[in-house]
Amino acid sequence: METDILCNIFREVRARRPLLHHITNYVTVNDCANITLSTGAAPVMAHAKEEVEEMVGHAGALVINMGTLDTNLGESMLLAGNAANGRKIPVIFDPVGVGATRFRTAFASRLLNEVKVDVIKGNAGEIGVLAGADASVRGVDSGHMGGDPVVICRDLSAMTGATVVMSGASDIVCGKERTYIVDNGDPMMGRISGTGCMAASVIAAFAAVHPGYPEASATALAAFGIAGEHASVRCQGPGSFKPALFDAMAALSPEVLAREARIRQQ
Amino acid sequence: METDILCNIFREVRARRPLLHHITNYVTVNDCANITLSTGAAPVMAHAKEEVEEMVGHAGALVINMGTLDTNLGESMLLAGNAANGRKIPVIFDPVGVGATRFRTAFASRLLNEVKVDVIKGNAGEIGVLAGADASVRGVDSGHMGGDPVVICRDLSAMTGATVVMSGASDIVCGKERTYIVDNGDPMMGRISGTGCMAASVIAAFAAVHPGYPEASATALAAFGIAGEHASVRCQGPGSFKPALFDAMAALSPEVLAREARIRQQ
Amino acid sequence: METDILCNIFREVRARRPLLHHITNYVTVNDCANITLSTGAAPVMAHAKEEVEEMVGHAGALVINMGTLDTNLGESMLLAGNAANGRKIPVIFDPVGVGATRFRTAFASRLLNEVKVDVIKGNAGEIGVLAGADASVRGVDSGHMGGDPVVICRDLSAMTGATVVMSGASDIVCGKERTYIVDNGDPMMGRISGTGCMAASVIAAFAAVHPGYPEASATALAAFGIAGEHASVRCQGPGSFKPALFDAMAALSPEVLAREARIRQQ
Numbered sequence: 136m137e138t139d140i141l142c143n144i145f146r147e148v149r150a151r152r153p154l155l156h157h158i159t160n161y162v163t164v165n166d167c168a169n170i171t172l173s174t175g176a177a178p179v180m181a182h183a184k185e186e187v188e189e190m191v192g193h194a195g196a197l198v199i200n201m202g203t204l205d206t207n208l209g210e211s212m213l214l215a216g217n218a219a220n221g222r223k224i225p226v227i228f229d230p231v232g233v234g235a236t237r238f239r240t241a242f243a244s245r246l247l248n249e250v251k252v253d254v255i256k257g258n259a260g261e262i263g264v265l266a267g268a269d270a271s272v273r274g275v276d277s278g279h280m281g282g283d284p285v286v287i288c289r290d291l292s293a294m295t296g297a298t299v300v301m302s303g304a305s306d307i308v309c310g311k312e313r314t315y316i317v318d319n320g321d322p323m324m325g326r327i328s329g330t331g332c333m334a335a336s337v338i339a340a341f342a343a344v345h346p347g348y349p350e351a352s353a354t355a356l357a358a359f360g361i362a363g364e365h366a367s368v369r370c371q372g373p374g375s376f377k378p379a380l381f382d383a384m385a386a387l388s389p390e391v392l393a394r395e396a397r398i399r400q401q
Numbered sequence: 402m403e404t405d406i407l408c409n410i411f412r413e414v415r416a417r418r419p420l421l422h423h424i425t426n427y428v429t430v431n432d433c434a435n436i437t438l439s440t441g442a443a444p445v446m447a448h449a450k451e452e453v454e455e456m457v458g459h460a461g462a463l464v465i466n467m468g469t470l471d472t473n474l475g476e477s478m479l480l481a482g483n484a485a486n487g488r489k490i491p492v493i494f495d496p497v498g499v500g501a502t503r504f505r506t507a508f509a510s511r512l513l514n515e516v517k518v519d520v521i522k523g524n525a526g527e528i529g530v531l532a533g534a535d536a537s538v539r540g541v542d543s544g545h546m547g548g549d550p551v552v553i554c555r556d557l558s559a560m561t562g563a564t565v566v567m568s569g570a571s572d573i574v575c576g577k578e579r580t581y582i583v584d585n586g587d588p589m590m591g592r593i594s595g596t597g598c599m600a601a602s603v604i605a606a607f608a609a610v611h612p613g614y615p616e617a618s619a620t621a622l623a624a625f626g627i628a629g630e631h632a633s634v635r636c637q638g639p640g641s642f643k644p645a646l647f648d649a650m651a652a653l654s655p656e657v658l659a660r661e662a663r664i665r666q667q
Numbered sequence: 668m669e670t671d672i673l674c675n676i677f678r679e680v681r682a683r684r685p686l687l688h689h690i691t692n693y694v695t696v697n698d699c700a701n702i703t704l705s706t707g708a709a710p711v712m713a714h715a716k717e718e719v720e721e722m723v724g725h726a727g728a729l730v731i732n733m734g735t736l737d738t739n740l741g742e743s744m745l746l747a748g749n750a751a752n753g754r755k756i757p758v759i760f761d762p763v764g765v766g767a768t769r770f771r772t773a774f775a776s777r778l779l780n781e782v783k784v785d786v787i788k789g790n791a792g793e794i795g796v797l798a799g800a801d802a803s804v805r806g807v808d809s810g811h812m813g814g815d816p817v818v819i820c821r822d823l824s825a826m827t828g829a830t831v832v833m834s835g836a837s838d839i840v841c842g843k844e845r846t847y848i849v850d851n852g853d854p855m856m857g858r859i860s861g862t863g864c865m866a867a868s869v870i871a872a873f874a875a876v877h878p879g880y881p882e883a884s885a886t887a888l889a890a891f892g893i894a895g896e897h898a899s900v901r902c903q904g905p906g907s908f909k910p911a912l913f914d915a916m917a918a919l920s921p922e923v924l925a926r927e928a929r930i931r932q933q
Contacts, residue, residue, distance in 0.1 A: 154539060154540045154542075156540070161427045164427060164428050165428055165429060165431060165432070165594060165595070168428055168429075168594035168595075169593055169594050169639070169640070169643075172592060172593065172594060172639065173592075173638075173639055173640070177539075177540060177542055178540075178594065179498070179501075179540030179541050180426070180427075180428050180468070180469055181469065181470075181498070181502070182469060182471065183469075183470060183471040183472065183504060184471075185471075185472065185502075185504040186470075186502035186503070186504035186505065189501075189502040189503065189504070190501060190502055190540070193501060193539050193540050194540070369637075377640065378640035378641045378643065378644060379637075379640060379641070380640060381593075381638065381639050381640025381641075382636075382637045382638030382639065382640040382641055383638070383640075384640075385592070385638045385639050385640070386637075386638055
């Protein structure tokens with residue numbers, strides 16, 4: 136990707152400060168709110184059936200994360216997803232724990248049938264399960280996954296029409312015609328709770344201002360990964376890594392993003 | 402306000418350690434618990450209809466925050482609010498996002514009709530919406546507000562009988578007969594999630610021990626603002642600001658509060 | 668306890684990385700997730716009735732914490748508890764606020780009747796209430812407790828068959844035949860929200876790999892207490908204590924645990 140594009144998407148986020156409506160889990164919701172602010176966007180979390188459609192009306196993107204799914208929350212996710220489709224704002228779906236229980240698998244399948252999802256972001260096991268590959272999920276962690284991860288992402292993208300993001304040591308981003316590999320990030324990001332969820336918020340911020348979702352997603356992952364790299368050199372462990380991660384994301388400039396991003400087209 | 406009064410209210414909080422019952426949102430609830438402890442009070446969060454009235458029986462103040470409102474939570478807020486009125490303990494209401502959806506606006510209106518609220522705390526947009534002024538709310542952020550903010554606060558105070566707190570670069574506190582402007586605080590407080598919710602917890606701690614709610618609220622906002630000022634000089638960004646804010650609030654003494662408070666009567 | 672045993676249990680946690688299924692409160696759930704990771708285990712939080720039994724099927728231990736109990740959550744706790752019993756994985760129960768309301772007291776009693784609980788962990792007031800001693804709970808804090816705490820723990824252990832952990836300046840751990848006193852810890856641990864809940868997660872990690880629950884619990888409390896001691900010398904107050912606590916737990920080695928543990932058999 137061109138350096139100019141990276142800079143411009145990030146500048147747009149900071150200039151437009153898109154409102155990101157999250158229907159997400161109660162474990163990492165505070166982290167999602169704070170990474171949204173550090174990225175330069177504005178968070179709102181609202182889940183009541185009575186209001187989600189109206190709240191989507193204010194938003195620049197919708198994040199749906201099923202980390203602590205239940206039946207009520209699922210209904211709100213479907214309502215909000217349809218409202219987002221109606222307004223043509225991007226829907227980012229994080230299928231946390233899909234494959235771990237039939238309940239999660241059934242809901243993810245229903246959501247993908249009833250809502251046009253623009254970006255699906257998961258770990259290898261979650262993306263593998265959705266793609267129908269030979270994969271498993273243990274709790275909310277990736278278990279076993281067989282097969283070529285790029286092929287699996289491409290398959291899921293073809294099945295759903297969504298940009299597919301598989302997080303890992305290198306992140307894979309597959310759109311209809313383009314595949315990117317993002318090599319930014321730090322192992323410390325896997326040692327705290329919430330980085331996966333936060334990545335979806337950062338992607339939402341970039342997708343809200345840039346309609347090329349593969350490029351928006353790759354840029355977002357590079358930005359978040361660079362923040363992780365910066366934070367890891369200033370922390371004493373996973374506890375001090377988290378505040379350092381918010382500091383680094385807030386301090387990141389479009390120019391540093393352009394200089395340090397490691398995005399390869401495949 | 403007299404220096405003596407500031408010192409004494411804060412000393413009372415630390416000496417009596419009031420229990421603050423919160424029915425609040427799941428985004429910033431942990432921050433509310435920790436700022437309550439750092440202030441010198443004790444938090445309890447409980448929302449089940451079956452127990453809120455009994456839990457209020459232990460409390461020195463009740464905080465109602467509708468950040469992640471739903472129908473069930475709303476019913477519990479009404480039950481708890483009535484129980485708090487029955488015990489004559491202060492009720493602090495944070496109408497997060499009122500005006501953003503009809504659901505929130507209707508609930509805030511119902512709560513103000515059915516429960517005697519002692520302190521209403523919101524941003525300019527939220528207070529403006531409640532006062533029937535020309536104002537808007539975008540997600541949970543203040544949008545546009547027209548008119549003189551002090552007049553709007555006085556109007557809402559006259560309409561409801563509550564002390565009205567409008568947060569901002571300078572905080573406005575309007576009671577029936579007295580208006581205060583609090584100039585403490587730091588822009589960093591707007592760069593993390595939760596400072597608005599935390600301010601309500603701090604106000605509750607002070608209101609629990611001092612029946613002059615305008616003075617209790619102004620003193621609480623000065624204390625919290627000073628903690629923010631101290632924290633901002635010791636942090637590297639919004640991530641490290643939050644732990645520093647809890648440190649600073651816990652380290653704040655009544656004497657430093659009295660010396661550094663910037664409260665003007667208007 | 669023998670140094671070898673301490674080292675080995677902790678090594679087992681790190682080697683096997685047990686999955687800890689939590690049905691817990693929304694106040695400290697993020698802290699529980701992060702302390703689980705810092706200890707060397709893996710967290711999953713899931714509460715929907717439709718999936719808790721299946722999710723328990725992946726887990727090495729189940730943590731039930733009633734800090735923000737409601738009727739729906741209670742039903743899921745009973746389902747999950749029975750599933751855990753069926754799989755013979757340890758059930759750790761944290762009866763937060765029992766005695767503060769009839770609702771909590773009734774639920775705790777029902778859970779102890781319908782589910783075989785392996786470890787009950789609470790503060791002095793909570794354990795006293797469950798043991799039928801002269802005790803009280805104020806919100807979620809320990810109130811008054813009369814009587815000899817070791818005798819009260821032994822009584823509750825005899826009544827329930829569970830290992831009973833009473834947290835305090837010194838922690839008491841009572842199994843059927845053995846009682847331990849753990850003298851590790853730091854007063855700073857009482858100045859933040861969540862250390863009690865986190866202790867249950869650490870106990871669950873150790874109990875998941877070691878079937879001698881009194882020894883697993885005492886070792887876990889020593890490890891967590893040592894982390895608290897290490898963190899308290901590196902922090903500026905309660906805010907910076909929390910990240911330091913995660914750092915210290917992640918940095919703790921089995922050898923340091925063995926050297927610094929202060930566990931006495933009584």
